[in-house]
Amino acid sequence: MKTNTARERLRAGLPAIGTWLTMPCPITAHLLSKIGFHWLTVEMEHIPYNWETAAQCFANIASGGTVPLARVPWNTGENIKRALDGGAMGVVIPMVNTKAEAEAAVEFTRFHPLGQRSVGGYLHSLNHDTDPAEYFARANDEVLLVVMAEHVKGIANIDDILSVPGIDGVFIGPNDLLNSMGRKPSFHSDAAEFTDAVEHVRVTAKKRGVASGIHVINPDVANHRIAEGFQFLAMGSDAGFMLSNATEAAKTLGLGPKAAAKY
Numbered sequence: 001m002k003t004n005t006a007r008e009r010l011r012a013g014l015p016a017i018g019t020w021l022t023m024p025c026p027i028t029a030h031l032l033s034k035i036g037f038h039w040l041t042v043e044m045e046h047i048p049y050n051w052e053t054a055a056q057c058f059a060n061i062a063s064g065g066t067v068p069l070a071r072v073p074w075n076t077g078e079n080i081k082r083a084l085d086g087g088a089m090g091v092v093i094p095m096v097n098t099k100a101e102a103e104a105a106v107e108f109t110r111f112h113p114l115g116q117r118s119v120g121g122y123l124h125s126l127n128h129d130t131d132p133a134e135y136f137a138r139a140n141d142e143v144l145l146v147v148m149a150e151h152v153k154g155i156a157n158i159d160d161i162l163s164v165p166g167i168d169g170v171f172i173g174p175n176d177l178l179n180s181m182g183r184k185p186s187f188h189s190d191a192a193e194f195t196d197a198v199e200h201v202r203v204t205a206k207k208r209g210v211a212s213g214i215h216v217i218n219p220d221v222a223n224h225r226i227a228e229g230f231q232f233l234a235m236g237s238d239a240g241f242m243l244s245n246a247t248e249a250a251k252t253l254g255l256g257p258k259a260a261a262k263y
């Protein structure tokens with residue numbers, strides 16, 4: 001069975017870097033699967049993917065040698081099961097704010113004895129280059145589970161949340177976190193309330209033996225966060241990469257920008 005190399009890197013203390021797929025398109029997923037990112041996350045929380053398109057994206061990413069992940073729409077058993085049974089090798093769970101929500105995420109993601117994930121399907125085993133029986137036996141050691149810290153409530157409870165066994169990583173959503181502080185959503189802020197929260201998550205994750213991560217907007221910030229000790233780095237998105245290059249080209253040709261490239 002194929003090793004989940006993104007999870008393996010995080011467990012070895014190494015960075016695992018990827019981007020968000022926000023255009024529901026298997027061809028985009030296939031193209032980006034060859035770039036060298038460690039993982040690609042199919043962004044199902046805010047983008048209208050259907051399950052079939054998501055499954056095609058997971059397959060194309062896996063066949064390109066990259067680890068397919070899904071950010072599920074919400075922390076429910078149905079979402080997590082369908083993403084994993086559709087072939088994602090891991091899940092990113094939005095807005096995990098309490099220990100009980102973290103326990104639920106583990107229960108939905110892990111098979112017996114760690115959780116109650118139901119046994120079924122076959123796309124997961126195809127993406128892992130194995131058969132369903134081996135997948136069911138080994139998935140608890142391969143599937144990546146990342147919970148999101150993106151609300152002041154989650155920051156307050158982060159030590160309890162990360163005490164739950166079965167969680168591999170915690171990923172900060174800066175936009176929602178700032179929003180929950182009554183501040184303007186953004187990928188970064190110099191406000192002490194924000195920088196203290198980010199540092200608190202990193203330090204607590206390290207203490208709990210969990211990899212920490214954050215969504216960043218460019219490679220310079222990614223490198224800066226890696227130097228601080230963050231490991232799971234999401235850099236921008238497919239739409240962002242496309243728009244920033246297209247905007248630059250249009251500007252060079254003297255054309256005015258109609259949309260800001262900030263995705």
Ligand code: 3PY
Pocket residue numbers: 150172173174175176177215
């Ligand atoms: C946020 O910034 O809120 C996110 O969810 C980033 O992925």
Ligand code: MG
Pocket residue numbers: 094150173175176
């Ligand atoms: Mg968010």
